[in-house]
Amino acid sequence: MSGSATVAASPPGAATRPSVAVRARQAWADRACHGLLAALAALVFAVAVLILYETTRGAGPAISALGWGFLTSTSWDPVAERFGALPYLYGTIVSATLALSLALPLGIGTAVFLVELAPRRIGEAVAFLVELLAAIPSIVYGIWGVFVLAPWLRSALEPWLIAHLGFLPLFQGFPFGIGMLNAGIVLAVMVSPTIISLSREILLSLPGSLREAAFAMGATRAEAIAVMLDGARPGLLGAAILGLGRALGETMAVTMVIGNTNRISPSLLAPGATMASVIANEFTEATGKLYLSALTEIALVLFALTIVVNALARLLVRMTMGARRDIAGAA
Amino acid sequence: MPPENFTPLASRGRGLRRRAVNAAAIGACVLAAALILLPLALIVWHLLAKGLPAFGPAFFLHMPKPVGEPGGGMANAIVGTLILVGLGALIAVPVGVGTGVYLAEYGGGRLSAIVRYTADLLAGVPSIVVGVAAYGLVVMPMGRFSAIAGGVALGILMLPTIVRSTEEVVRLVPQSYRHAALALGAPRWRVLQSVVVPAAWSGIVTAIMLAVARAAGETAPLLFTALGNRFWSLALDQPMASLPVFIFDYARAPYDDWNRQAWTGALVLLLLVAVVSALMRLTTRRIAGH
Numbered sequence: 001m002s003g004s005a006t007v008a009a010s011p012p013g014a015a016t017r018p019s020v021a022v023r024a025r026q027a028w029a030d031r032a033c034h035g036l037l038a039a040l041a042a043l044v045f046a047v048a049v050l051i052l053y054e055t056t057r058g059a060g061p062a063i064s065a066l067g068w069g070f071l072t073s074t075s076w077d078p079v080a081e082r083f084g085a086l087p088y089l090y091g092t093i094v095s096a097t098l099a100l101s102l103a104l105p106l107g108i109g110t111a112v113f114l115v116e117l118a119p120r121r122i123g124e125a126v127a128f129l130v131e132l133l134a135a136i137p138s139i140v141y142g143i144w145g146v147f148v149l150a151p152w153l154r155s156a157l158e159p160w161l162i163a164h165l166g167f168l169p170l171f172q173g174f175p176f177g178i179g180m181l182n183a184g185i186v187l188a189v190m191v192s193p194t195i196i197s198l199s200r201e202i203l204l205s206l207p208g209s210l211r212e213a214a215f216a217m218g219a220t221r222a223e224a225i226a227v228m229l230d231g232a233r234p235g236l237l238g239a240a241i242l243g244l245g246r247a248l249g250e251t252m253a254v255t256m257v258i259g260n261t262n263r264i265s266p267s268l269l270a271p272g273a274t275m276a277s278v279i280a281n282e283f284t285e286a287t288g289k290l291y292l293s294a295l296t297e298i299a300l301v302l303f304a305l306t307i308v309v310n311a312l313a314r315l316l317v318r319m320t321m322g323a324r325r326d327i328a329g330a331a
Numbered sequence: 332m333p334p335e336n337f338t339p340l341a342s343r344g345r346g347l348r349r350r351a352v353n354a355a356a357i358g359a360c361v362l363a364a365a366l367i368l369l370p371l372a373l374i375v376w377h378l379l380a381k382g383l384p385a386f387g388p389a390f391f392l393h394m395p396k397p398v399g400e401p402g403g404g405m406a407n408a409i410v411g412t413l414i415l416v417g418l419g420a421l422i423a424v425p426v427g428v429g430t431g432v433y434l435a436e437y438g439g440g441r442l443s444a445i446v447r448y449t450a451d452l453l454a455g456v457p458s459i460v461v462g463v464a465a466y467g468l469v470v471m472p473m474g475r476f477s478a479i480a481g482g483v484a485l486g487i488l489m490l491p492t493i494v495r496s497t498e499e500v501v502r503l504v505p506q507s508y509r510h511a512a513l514a515l516g517a518p519r520w521r522v523l524q525s526v527v528v529p530a531a532w533s534g535i536v537t538a539i540m541l542a543v544a545r546a547a548g549e550t551a552p553l554l555f556t557a558l559g560n561r562f563w564s565l566a567l568d569q570p571m572a573s574l575p576v577f578i579f580d581y582a583r584a585p586y587d588d589w590n591r592q593a594w595t596g597a598l599v600l601l602l603l604v605a606v607v608s609a610l611m612r613l614t615t616r617r618i619a620g621h
Contacts, residue, residue: 026518033520034437040429041446044494047487048449054467055460109363117360126364133371135604137548139575140597143582144374147381147590189370196367220349222356249457251551252579276459276551283463283555299463303456310455 055303058296061289070297076262076278078286083294085301087262091180091272092302095254096247098184098268099191104240106188107195108229114196115203116211116225127200134193142256145186150177150257157181158269169266176259179271183258187250191243198242198317202235203228205321235320241313245306251276275302382598385591390599395561395577398586405596407563408577411478412603414565415557415573416547418482423489424539431497431535436523438498446494454491461487462552470556478571481557488549489542496541500534501527537611544607548600550575574600 062070066083073084110130114123154177161171210231214224229236259271260281273281275298286292389404396403430450434443465484470476504527512522528535550573553559558570559580574596581593 030519033523037429037433037437038442040426041433041442043426044430044446044453044490045442045449047490048453050468051453051456051461051464051487054464058463058467106363106367109360110367113360113364117357118364126368129368129371132608133367135544135608136371136374137550137575137600137604139548139550139578140374140378140601143578143593143597144377146582147594148373148377189367192367220353222353223349225356225360245455249455249459251457251459252575256579256582276457279459279463280551280554283466284558296463296467299460303460306455306457306460307452310452314451 052303055296055300059293059300062293062297065290066294066297070294071301074262074264078282078288078291081288081290083290085275085294085298087264088273088275088278088298089301090264091258092248092274092276092305094268094272095180095183095187095258095274096244098180099187099247100240100244102184102188103192103195103243107192107239107243108199108236110192110196111199111203112225112229114200116221116228127197130193130196133189134197138190138250138252139256141186141190142253145182145253145257146178149185150182153177153182153185161269170268173265173267173269175269176271178257178259179269180258180265181268183254183272183274184268186253186257187247190250190253191246194246195239195243198239199232199236202232202239202317202320205235206231232320234316238313238316238320241309241316245309245313248309249276249302249306251280255280275299378594378598378601381591381594383595385595386598390592390595394563395592398584398589401588403592405572405574405577405592405599407560408572408574408596409599410565411557411560411572412547412574412600414567415478415481415485415553415571416543418478418567419485419489419546420539420543422482422486423493423542427490427493427542428497428535428539430494431538432501432523432528434494434498435501436527447498450491450494453487454495457551458484458488458549459551462554462556465552465556473568475568476556476558476570478557478567478569481553481571481573482567484552484556485546485549488552489546492542492545493538496538497531497535500531500538503534504530540607540611544604544611547607548575548604550579554579574603 062083070083070085071089072086073082074086075082075084076087077083110126114127118126154175158175158177158181162173162175165171206228210227211224214227219227254274255277258273258277260273260277261271262273262278263270265272279295279299279302283292283295286295389402391404391409392406393402393404394406395408430446434447437443438447461484465480465487469480469483473480508526508530509522512526513519517525553573553576557573557576559576560570560572564571578593578596578600581589581596584590
């Protein structure tokens, strides 16, 4: 029913003021509208609950059959129905940490460049290019990692690392090109837009008087930047953790470049596997109820891990920026 | 009294050091920005260099050929991606826009706080986990992989972006618009329908396109929902090909020709995402100039 129709239907004398009946109907329509929108909002909540319910239900058989040993065992043998997820947990954490240790300094450096150093035009151009980097699909990063980055790592960077830093257990072994290092580099590129845009917003949200006070005290530009970074510290930590959350769940690019072996090796040059990559590789081929359930349990663990990491990141960012700005847009 | 131009040596030395540290720090920041952009340049360069040779009308119009036969395209995968993303949008747009409007207009209560938190949480869920959930929710009951399952997975992934962006743009509609409409005697629902939503519409469209662009490149949630299909199929209850899954399969295959086609597929996918993003930029600019 439309407004003009209801006005036309009311008696001529009451044209300027809708009758009681019309007003009652309008109030009913208002309540219906409110109810409909609230139902849609509740549906969003229901979707999240359904995902949690479905992964938990799917993981049920594996949880009851394997217990805590699932997280501490290293043997993954579907034929013998032995499932230990530790290599995948290890691979996920190592590749994400490696990515973060590469992306964090570069990301914060770029954010400082954008906020404190770059002329407006250049800053805008760089910010746009960083947005583009965020828009590239995961699979495109993967194909680039396999066909471009891997050969370069195999023939150039990894032999160099072995020759010069080979005394560290991190850089021992054979230069495969494919492996933890490749995954870490690709992930670093993928999470840096998140870190940059969030760090940039945090730096912009700090009062400019902080910088001006530093300059007034005779600080150099670098010292003023240090003052700003000090004020932004919890927020930057939040940005780093949000980047970590991204890296933990990233699937396709990692699946293509990490090598997919369930071995735990201290060397970054060795191939490995992550929780996301083992699901991507084996889920469609999983025969047997327990096998499928074990893979679903990995998804559940990954889900829980990202929830905790994201909640922590949001808390830290809120602490710095205050509740007035939300990070949904930047994330 | 010290002579003119007197500066203690110690402080002069420190001044030099401070200047050196300053220059080094600034140089490091510039270098960081350059290093971040290097992969973008390399990726675009390699996509063009390796993807362009097989790029042409045939790639869009032909079906994939069996191994060994040169040529062929990814017509079914391109159409499949459009259908899957369309299905996802069909699910996510009404729910997402409705929820966003609710959060902006009635957003003070407990439900809103919970839903806002849920949307943030959903934004952080790895796409592969959404795929596993969609497998349990749709594929298992149906008994087979299907385009619908893929659409559901993509729809869930689109939701958080649409919800939060819609809320933001609806909030931007000036309060005076609502007051003016209410003062004219319009009921609340009429104000929403005829004033608030139209005023925020271009922003909402931007949010939808952002979500669509992201979903178009998603691979992981499709692997075990829509699966993939080497043949032409438009049936929604059957497995359906999609560009990202095709690229994944072709890149892993041990055939040079398939690898080349994977590069071309990646180029097409990036172009698809870029076109949607460019459309989005145009609409945002229109809002800014509005």
